[in-house]
Amino acid sequence: MTFQPDIAVIGAGIAGSSIASHLAAHRKVQLFEMEAQPGYHSTGRSAAIFSEAYGNETIRAFTRASRDFFYAPPAGFASAPLVTPRHVLVTARDGQEDALDHFTELARAAGHVEPVSIDAALALCPILRREVLSAAVLSTSPADIDVNELQQGYLRLFRQHGGVATMASEIVGLERDAQGWRILTANGEFRAPIIVNAAGAWAGEIGMLAGATDIGLQPLKRTACLIDPPVGHDISAWPMLLDVEEEFYLKPDAGMLLLSPADESVAEPCDAQPDELDIAIAVDRLERATTLKVRRIASKWAGLRSFVADRSPVIGFDRQAQDFFWFAALGGYGIQTAPASSRIAAGLILGNAGERDLDDFGIERSVMSPDRLVSEAAIRT
CATH class of the missing domain: 3.30.9.10 (D-Amino Acid Oxidase, subunit A, domain 2)
Incomplete structure (x- = not known):
């Protein structure tokens, strides 16, 4: 029987892997990656270090909210420490x-x-x-981050929750009709009601295929x-x-x-x-x-x-393309912020207000919403 996902996540770097693991605990999720392996591009090439002093105010808030996960991950998540003091x-x-x-x-x-x-x-x-x-x-x-251990932990959770990963499947077209999204790939056509755009450097191009807002990535x-x-x-x-x-x-x-x-x-x-x-x-x-x-x-x-221009992440549903969710523009901070940013993003998709227990860290949803980037010049007609 063909797997019919509720949510399609595009991109299997740290952003896509982490949000897919959270979503798969509640919905049927299919993860698409154009390369033969996850994390081939930015994630696999990062000199990741955990530092709460890096980035702008939004990034620092996400990093503070991620600290507990890095230093005390859930039982069974990783086979080795995620961080080593540096x-x-x-x-x-x-x-x-x-x-x-x-x-x-x-x-x-x-x-x-x-x-x-x-x-x-x-x-x-x-x-x-x-x-x-x-x-x-x-x-x-600060501390060094074991990037591979972090990503593999998320991918294990994703698989344990029944998620399906489709590698070597470049997205060549996105079309929306009455039944949801048609996802055209190098390996054939798929469907899903909701798309999560976690395509890293390619997120702008994926947005263009979907007819979404130009966020200026x-x-x-x-x-x-x-x-x-x-x-x-x-x-x-x-x-x-x-x-x-x-x-x-x-x-x-x-x-x-x-x-x-x-x-x-x-x-x-x-x-x-x-x-x-x-x-x-x-x-x-x-x-x-x-x-x-x-x-x-x-x-x-x-x-x-x-x-994007303000160097803050873009996390939220697009106002122009229905059921198209941005999880992009994480800059060089996607790894150190992954635990908190992926939880918040998954929460927004699932409708639980984006994990309100993280509010104490000063994370403002308005400063990560794609709506902040919308202007008359930025909206495609």
Whole structure:
């Protein structure tokens, strides 16, 4: 017998996987992914770290609301810890002191952060150049996120609830009729009364296929690479090193050092590839700030982080396309906010007001609704 879903979720990155797991506990759900495996694009390429100081006010609220899940997930959700402590050392050069003060103010509201002396900063990360270091603060509340463990946990729940995943099924058409949505894929036609658009960088294109509101989604490319650690140093306990104006970041990763120029290059939805110039920029910035000499690039990659103009998520039903739900524009924060954002999104779809127990964290539904982005110029006619 053919599976007839109540809800079709498009995109099997962390957004689609997490919301599908919640919905499948209450409805029949089919998850569509254009790649052969879930999490191939942004989710699988993320240097995810849990930090309540990252992002705008909305992102920080979602992150605060996700903390308990990461540190004490439901029994059986994961076979290993979802997070491992990773301090973040934020550094400033001459002229960056005001930016460091601003970061410190935000970080203090989110967790423990304290100024550290130059000597203390060098003890924490001995490759720093003393002569260019003006000031530093240490945030001790962040943690590395095991992205694969998180996503696999959601996918296990999804399957346990009877959800059906359809891989290698690019969406080529969406049409609505009296019976609901016709979903045209590379593997044939499917139907569902409700569509959830969790397609990451492709969410804007999926919206166009559905005739939904143009939310102005823009994918931005971020580049990263792995480099060798300095000889004779145990880097396992090093903090993540972050330039206060995000000119680069460096963090230990499975015995190597992960380096990024923290770039945001405008891109179209694609299988993002690293640019040699961006890698060179990252290396130059690192070598200016530290004594490390990069002899080789062990591996390199790029991913897409998608935003709308106000850099807040878009979560809610579209006003133009009936029964079309946006779960998009999560930017580079989709992983660290997944526990709370997916619960709220699923709650809105199921009609239980979006998990009101999360209200204490200051999550405002109006600032994530797609309606906030609607203007006469943005509505397709």
